[in-house]
Amino acid sequence: MNKHIHELVTDGSDYVVKLRRHFRAFPELGGQEVETQKKIIAELMAMGLNPRSAAGTGVIAEIKGGRQGKTVAIRADIDALPLQDEIDQPYRSRNAGRCHACGHDGHTAVLLGIAKVFSAIQEELPGTVRLLFQPSEEKFPGGAIAMIADGAVEGVDAVIGAHLWQPFEVGTMGLTYGPMMASPANFTITIKGSGGHGSMPHQTIDPLYVGAQIVLALKSITGNLVNANELAVLSLGVFSAGDTFNIIPDSATLKGTVRTFAQSTRETIFAAIDRMCSGICAAAGATHILDCYYGYPPVINNPEVAKIVAKSGEAVLGKTAVFEMSPTMVAEDFSYYQQQVPGCFMFIGVGNTDKEIVYPHHHPKFDMDESGFSHGVEILVVSALNLLQA
CATH class of the missing domain: 3.40.630.10 (Zn peptidases)
Structure with missing residues (x-):
């Protein structure tokens, strides 16, 4: 045959x-x-x-x-x-x-x-x-x-x-x-600040500055908070804010993906994302909204x-x-x-x-x-x- x-x-x-x-x-x-x-x-x-x-x-x-x-x-x-x-x-x-x-x-x-x-x-x-x-x-x-x-x-x-x-x-x-093959999850972080003139940053809550700190913090999650025996990826694909060189915007947006095999690992990562965003935003006087979309199972x-x-x-x-x-x-x-x-x-x-x-x-x-x-x-x-x- x-x-x-x-x-x-x-x-x-x-x-x-x-x-x-x-x-x-x-x-x-x-x-x-x-x-x-x-x-x-x-x-x-x-x-x-x-x-x-x-x-x-x-x-x-x-x-x-x-x-x-x-x-x-x-x-x-x-x-x-x-x-x-x-x-x-x-x-x-x-x-x-x-x-x-x-x-x-x-x-x-x-x-x-x-x-x-x-x-x-x-x-x-x-x-x-x-x-x-x-x-x-x-x-x-x-x-x-x-x-x-x-x-x-x-x-x-x-x-x-x-x-x-x-x-x-x-x-x-x-x-x-x-x-x-892993289970994907997408997320969007919206950072709410207070905009103003670029020459007077002390009168603003700069969401770009807050967002930059969040980017650096999130990159530490898979290395420091996830068991080394668990497969996990966290990647950021979008960081957008403002459109004029001398205006500090009111908000900034981060978008990324989390890939895992175990649901418990995914939960650990998203809890860490929310916790880090809360802490960094609170320190700067900003707020954040975390929206998650859970995709296909592994x-x-x-x-x-x-x-x-x-x-x-x-x-x-x-x-x-x-x-x-x-x-x-x-x-x-x-x-x-x-x-x-x-x-x-x-x-x-x-x-x-x-x-x-x-x-x-x-x-x-x-x-x-x-x-x-x-x-x-x-x-x-x-x-x-x-x-x-x-």
Whole structure:
């Protein structure tokens, strides 16, 4: 069977690359993937499948095998980023300010390639494969919740998904047997002071000065207040205040992110943020408001499913090409599916320094080695087949 699968994947490799280039050229943001949805449905219908819309702009399709068995779901995210595409390629984005700079164009094309393979062996299939084309992964609260509400994992025995991953060289695959991706939380700190003329700072409560002290204080939290055995990140991305050189503003705003695996660690960090802001503001006569938004839960792979996926990856890439990676602090709403059924997420390498494919995810010049797409198709197909028979 695996030899036949490899032949089908090889035969369909141009199809997957062509689709990926189409999706890269016509990216759509989360919740707006109207044309993307139409294209996915058209391709699936051309294979003789009966897809349905889900979660607004998502798609669910099933391939029922000729033999009774389990049900395995495979998920791909389909949305793009609000970013101007800067690659020098014919498939550069034609939608201004929209770019598939995270690889979701490849994820969508790979899942369509998987559909093509399973459609070709449908009669031999020992169970059912459910295809989940999910919108809005990049946009809180994520599209997974809505997909689940629309029956994405109803009756499913296992769910798998993959991220085409530029930091890993093409021909490799990484995964974990437990915690893999962190839970994100965003926060905004609004500092209220009292503005005035820049020549008379003694008549003001300067929120810029207060904010600068808060920035320095917050950077000490993960190093000094979090257990060294706990993974945690606190990063600031915005510090804004005023717009004129000689006017001290009334307020300043800080925005940042906290990434953790344990809820208790997150609670420790946010308690420290609030405590430090209170103390620094009180000393200066200012006040603050802390607004928090808790994002996706952490991605935690089911060990038994991960073992089957790892063995499947080894069958495709070779034993030395599949490795246990360290957990990463990036986030994924794939975790919501894992809260419902046993699941495994993996990273499949698409980086290639020889081809100058070196720009990271979310960079306007991000690209992928397209030879890695066939690896993604084959690994996920073999994984699903092995899970159906586990």
